Amino acid sequence: MTRIRSILKQIRRVSILPLLCIAHFNGMAQVKPTKPQLNLDFEKVKNGRPIGWGITSNSQYAGQLDSGIVQHGKYSVSLTHLDGEGGFGNIGITIPYSYPGKKITLSGYLKTENVSDGFAGLWMRIDPKVAFDNMNKQQIKGTQDWTKYEITLDLDPTKTKAIVFGGILIGKGKMWIDNLNIQIDGKDIATLEPIAPARIPAEEDHEFDQGSNIGTFELDQNKQKALKDLGLIWGFLKYYHPQIAAGNYNWDYALFRVLPKILAAHNQQQRDQVLTAWIRSLGTYDTQIDTQEEHREIKLRPDLSWISSSGFSATLQLELQKVRKAKRNGSNYYIELASGIGNPVINNENPYAGMDMKDPGYRILSLYRYWNLIQYYFPYKEQIRKDWKTVLDEFIPKMVAADNTKAYTLTTLELIGNIHDTHANIWSKNKIIDEFRGERIAACYADFIQDKAVITGFHDKERGNIAGLKVGDILTSINGKPIESIVAEQLKYYPASNLPTQRRDIANNLLRSNDSTLQLTIQDGKKVYNRSVPTYPMDKMPLYSKYRNTDTCFKMLDRDIAYFNNGNAKRNYLSDLVEHVKNTKGLIIDCRNYPSEFIVHDVCSYLLPRATTFTKITVGDISTPGLFYTLVDQKTGNTNPDYYKGKVVILVNEITQSSAEFHAMAYSTHPNAQVIGSTTAAADGNVSPFFLPGGIRTMFSGIGIYYPNGDDTQRVGVKLDVDVSPTIDGIKAGKDEVLEKAIALIRQP
CATH class of the missing domain: 3.90.226.10 (2-enoyl-CoA Hydratase; Chain A, domain 1)
Known part of the structure; x- marks a missing residue:
């Protein structure tokens, strides 16, 4: 809930993800692991970079080899804060294996210079979510000479798939890192033989890596009902069926196998037969009698009424009810709850970043993935204030029709808006969204004051003065379109919990454009006049100064x-x-x-x-x-x-x-x-x-x-x-x- 906590969560689950994914998708296929060459002293260098290491390099932080300040050998690595607030820089490497032993210790030397508004440290993470430490509690700040530090974590060879570690700088200042060492139960890691992670069937399935093989189709009433039924059942099985929870199926690709059969079914009876056979094919599991939850104060109960109200055959209903009563052990390959906090940690969801979203199968998958996460793990589902199942029905035709990347992205943004959560949006830089909203911006900014779009300040005051605008000017139209019409059209693309927050975010983008000028109609008291205002590239404006x-x-x-x-x-x-x-x-x-x-x-x-x-x-x-x-x-x-x-x-x-x-x-x-x-x-x-x-x-x-x-x-x-x-x-x-x-x-x- 805090900025620092948010940063730490990104470090645990997002920022090192590219490093981990390389190990995960390549390493999992290896049967006999080879000892990794870890380059712990940074002495092995190629093209000015330490071999094997990923280092932050962006507008906020720079990481680089340093030959002038070292603790050992010829090189260290430095991390330097450049600009901005609330960020972090890191250096990291992944070992895509486990090792025999109970305790793993990372040690190394750190040197700091003017570290503030955060801390410097070593960090280590045992994946998937076995253990983590980044020396947050030690709060290494200020300026200090080379000092040795260490982190020790529990190592569970039966659960560990990867060991990820490195150095981190949160906040401002500069740090150096050098001469790292890893020991397991007191033994140098270089002397130990790695253990290949256990094969998980979900990770061995690559049939649809290049596409779903679902061709385009006409959506009639029968297929619409078929896709809704499948979306309900696919997500229910994902989170309720023990065999899927165990990672025995790549559930995305299971969808692509059953989807053609569902689309080919001529009626409900044929679909029910396909779905019944599909569920029975997943394997056996133990069941249990419904238990009372009297020891807990229940806020929200599962919505499973659709099992009996969707017109399914008695046989299919029976199979679904059996799965509902399955004995589950509190773990799931696709999701867990964060220790000590309880928010969902969503695991093993391939982002398919390079997939062509003209593929209808992947668009349907996207809708099902999102809809079911909200169905089962969004704590505020009742605050949506409408039956969430109607949203699935509404967006099936929209997703089927969204047959290009822009249409798919905007449809997804609209879908996200339906949960009315200001935390929910399309985050990180997205080229489609940037082009849609405009990659240029005026020198001034606006806010909604007394239901009017009002100039309240300037990103660049000198350029704002050139445009002839002043604080308190009321915008009544942009490029001939009234502000009220712009807001009405844009609301569905601005996910937020309430209207004031939607208008807050719309105001931030009102003066964006892909054109070099904006034609504004401005009201100043009783005077109304038109003004042509230049725009500037977004990266040339201090957009968050306000x-x-x-x-x-x-x-x-x-x-x-x-x-x-x-x-x-x-x-x-x-x-x-x-x-x-x-x-x-x-x-x-x-x-x-x-x-x-x-x-x-x-x-x-x-x-x-x-x-x-x-x-x-x-x-x-x-x-x-x-x-x-x-x-x-x-x-x-x-x-x-x-x-x-x-x-x-x-x-x-x-x-x-x-x-x-x-x-x-x-x-x-x-x-x-x-x-x-x-x-x-x-x-x-x-x-x-x-x-x-x-x-x-x-x-x-x-x-x-x-x-x-x-x-x-x-x-x-x-x-x-x-x-x-x-x-x-x-x-x-x-x-x-x-x-x-x-x-x-x-x-x-």
Whole structure:
């Protein structure tokens, strides 16, 4: 829920994925593993790079060989922060095997220079999700000379498929890494023989690597029903059938084998016969009697009513009910729950990044993959507020018709929008989306103020002045199209939890274009005029400057009113701030941002008189997919007679999202707190990322966050005590009207 936690999750599950995938898809085919040449001292070099290593090199971080600063030999590797906030750079290598032994230790030397806003460290991960450490707890910061560090993890040869390790820099500064060593139970890894990972049938099936072999077809009423039935059953089997959970089938390719038979069936009877035979062919399993879940507070139960309401034959229904009662052991090849958190970790889903999405089989697979993940593992499915099965019905013809990459990508984006989750979108750079929204942008930006699109600032003030625009100008049309029409057309392509957040995101892209100019109609008071505004390449504009917290995290607004910016506060600042704040009349906590660190419990230990429940959290269940239950209520604060006695006013708006909402909920439990502002982004909880065919990366909120009394936060947002929003006149005058209201509330007797 925090930026750092999000970064760490990316490191665990995404950032090293290309390295791991190389090992996974090539290494799994090897019967007799050969000892890897690990180049742990970086002395083996080709084309200026250490052989075998993957090193971050992008606009934020640069990794490179260094021959001037070394701990041993001729070379070390350095990682340097270049620009931006909240990122990380890493160096990594994958061993696509396991080894005999119980403990594995990675050691090595690190040197740091001005590391801040994060830490430096070694990292090691035992896949799939056996163990992980990146020295987060040691918090190596600042400047220090070469120092030896080590990580030790449990090694389970029966589960381990790969060992991934290296060095990492989170935040700013520079680090060097050199002279690594790996030992297993005290023995150098070079002296040990690797163990080939156990063969998993799902990973041995490559029949459809080049395409699904599903040709184009006309979608009539019979085929529409056939595809809906298959989508329901395919996903149900994926998460409920023990043989599939064990990894005994490549379930994507199983779809491509049965799909032609389903499309060829002339009626429901023939389809049911095909589906019944298919289920019986999957193998045997034990069943169990339905158990009561009285020991858990159930929030959401599986929706399996379709088994009996879809018009299936009695024989097919019986087979499906048997699978429903199958004895499951709480593990599944395709999904697990994150340890200690509970959000889904979606495994072994091939992104098919190079697949031509003109292939109808892969488009159908994409719809089924997404729809069933939401069906069984989205904690807020009931907040969708319509029968999710109708969405499957709606998007079957859309996906069948989306016979090119652009149409497929936009249809997928529209599908994602149906879950109404601000965490859910097409993330990472996507060329189709960039071209669709425009690869150029004007020098100014807009926000929706009082339901109008209003110029509120400039990416580049000098270029903005050249365009003749000023803060407070109202946009009424772009290229002759009214703003209201643009919004109405674009809403389906902007997934978010609520309308204010959709409009937030639309506003960010209103002034994008593929043309060199935009024709704007502008209203300034009673005056209306047209203006031709130049656009510039997106990469030439500081697009996120409006969200950066450049102000200090703390200041006194008056002698008795303190202001605390939650967006750029650091944990190590807090003890000093307490002395400045404790005798003030009021404390304003600005959550119109995203926290730079997860400081909620640190702040609440000062704010609250006692441990206080501030949220309920719900999680899913691998043994009963579609079931969600409540964990122990979450508390914050502790016994503190010297807690803050003044008024606390928390500021929120549509930028307050996820971790910021979580922080605001906790702060609002102060005995004299008020939350003021406008509707928040209404998407809380740790995210679960995954890929869809075509290399589309998306995610959804993976755990449910509720108020202690069970009230919703998803789609609703943080509860407001006072609703106050900026006005156009206030924007023109340069006022922060929400902050002014907070000061007025504190001044009230």
